[in-house]
Amino acid sequence: MSTSELSATDLASDVCELPQARGPVTESLFKALVRSPGSMSDAVADQLFVDCPLFGEDTPLALYSLYELHYRGFLNVAEGWEWDSNCLELRRNLERAFIRQLRHEVKTLYGSVTVAPDDVVQALRELMTSAGPSLSTFMSVDGTPQHMREFGIHRSPYQGKEADPHTWAIPRLKGQSKAALVLIQFGEYGDGQTSKMHAELFSDALEAMGLERRCGAHLDAVPGASLSAVNLVSLFGLHRRWRGALIGHLALFEMCAVDLMSHQVDAMRRLGMDGAIPFYEAHVASDVAHERIALNEMVGGLLVDEPSLSDDVVFGARALDLIERKFAERLLSAWSVGESSLRRCEQQSPRDFQASAMTPMFFLT
Ligand SMILES: [Fe+2]
Ligand SMILES: [Fe+2]
Secondary structure, eight states, rough: OOOOGHHHHHHTTTOOOOOOOOSSHHHHHHHHSSSSSTOHHHHHHHHOOOOOTOOEEEEEEEEHHHHTTTTTTTTTOOOGGGGGGGHHHHHHHHHHHHHHHHHHHHHHHHEEEOGGGGGHHHHHHHHHTTOOOOHHHHHHHOOHHHHHHHHHHHHHHHHTTTHHHHHHTGGGGGGGHHHHHHHHHHHGGGGGGGOOOOOHHHHHHHOOOOOOOOGGGGGGGOOOOHHHHHHHHHHHOOHHHHHHHHHHHHHHHHHHHHHHHHHHHHHHHHHHOGGGGHHHHHHHHHHHHHIIIIIIIHHHHHHHHGGGGGHHHHHHHHHHHHHHHHHHHHHHHHHHTTSSSSSOOOOOOOGHHHHHHHOOOOOOE
């Protein structure tokens, strides 16, 4: 179904259709999802994966799509699929492959994780200051409108559900760490004002850049490696066993946000994309406080209650740092030779590139 065939209700709902398949796993999964729940064969759930669970295309998209059933879902996919046993079996197999690869990558880059509870904050600070190539610095100085739009499209699967994966940790914590997480999330959800919710501000930013405001509408253009950034936090969020990693992930996110978002504000201002600025400015305004709350109360409180989670907290932060390093390297490498960092997308929405000042963008694999 193309965007032009969607009804006004569909567009207003913010829920999008299934993306295009990228290989055998997504092909068989998507064929099943448009049928009735319960009709998926065991063979779909138990099939072998053909590419890298972190940096491939078919496997990350399959996992992303299964996680999406726990968020807003897809148009024409019945809600009953969320807890379908074969869906869960396929998701479990994909998660095992994802975690296996993630552990390998983290160990290769940082060595084995063993950090005492008292050393966790220092380990997080070291990650913050030893960041890889700075995408946001590049954007603030040399970024073009096309780079900004590509960046927005890469981020859209996460920003459309910004804060939601971390919210899953709330019932899994107690005391000070729980209260701190709720305080951070309250800010992410706009202090109770819909128009200030960060996910809403991001949709406003997409629109201001001349892009379709529904985040799911860009899925076909987003590479699997960028979807893995969302899969990472969804996996940590959906499993109580990974609550420590989820808290480490959020803490590093908050610690890095002010600098990153300040650079984006500079870039948007330099390029005259003023309508996109409120999203980035909202983070500059709130994340100084969020960083302090995240470190002192959320991480600190968690490690008082559950000191055995110290390695997991650092693992979650290292996993985020790893994914973001690879993300920055990939985008900067494509842009350095004048190529797009997005996937080829044959059926892009006509609204996607309607901004008059924009150079036509061609999606490259
Ligand atoms: Fe935010
Ligand atoms: Fe924040």
